[in-house]
Amino acid sequence: xxxxxxxxxxxxxxxxxxxxxxxxxxxxxxxxxxxxxxxxxxxxxxxxxxxxxxxxxxxxxxxxxxxxxxxxxxxxxxxxxxxxxxxxxxxxxxxxxxxxxxxxxxxxxxxxxxxxxxxxxxxxx
Numbered sequence: 749x750x751x752x753x754x755x756x757x758x759x760x761x762x763x764x765x766x767x768x769x770x771x772x773x774x775x776x777x778x779x780x781x782x783x784x785x786x787x788x789x790x791x792x793x794x795x796x797x798x799x800x801x802x803x804x805x806x807x808x809x810x811x812x813x814x815x816x817x818x819x820x821x822x823x824x825x826x827x828x829x830x831x832x833x834x835x836x837x838x839x840x841x842x843x844x845x846x847x848x849x850x851x852x853x854x855x856x857x858x859x860x861x862x863x864x865x866x867x868x869x870x871x872x873x
Contacts, residue, residue, distance in 0.1 A: 750774040750862055754845045756830075757867030764871070765833045770845030770864060772826040780848040781858035782828045784819070786841035786869075796843070801825055803856025812838070835871045842866040 756768040768784065783798035797819040798808045807819055818831040826847075832839065844867075846860035853859060 750849060752845045752847060752862055752864035754843070754864040754867040757843060757869045759870040759872065760835055762835060762837055762871055762873050764835050765831070766835065766869060768830040768832065768843055768845075768867060768869075770828050770830075772847060772862075775826055775849065777849070777851070778825040780850065780853045781860075782821070782825070782845070782847045783858060783860065784828075784830045785844045785846055785860075786839075787844070788838075788841040791841075793844075794841075797830060798858050799825070799828060800856060800858050802853075832869070835869075837871050837873060839869060840871045841869060843869050 751773050754770045780802050781798050781800045784796045785793050786796050787793045796810050796813055800806050816834045821828045845864040847862050848858050848860050850861050
């Protein structure tokens with residue numbers, strides 16, 4: 749069974765850094781994309797960053813994190829890391845790793861079919 753496992757969430761002071769990790773297991777082919785989403789209490793889910801592997805590989809970031817967060821991966825397309833620097837109070841949220849393993853997805857699309865359990869990031873002043 750395909751699963752995504754995240755780690756790295758923690759409590760940190762504003763201006764600090766954290767590195768989130770996500771690895772897939774049980775897969776038999778590469779995903780169309782891997783991404784990080786977050787959801788703060790009372791707010792909607794926001795896509796923070798994504799590796800989109802089809803249609804001309806590219807990395808996309810939410811405007812709110814550009815210049816502060818960096819998405820990276822190793823040789824495998826099934827594991828990603830999110831380096832978060834200069835963390836702000838507004839970054840406090842549950843962070844979820846997600847991946848699109850749908851073989852029928854449009855080229856260049858990123859519509860997650862699998863989600864991790866989430867890892868909490870709390871930024872305090």
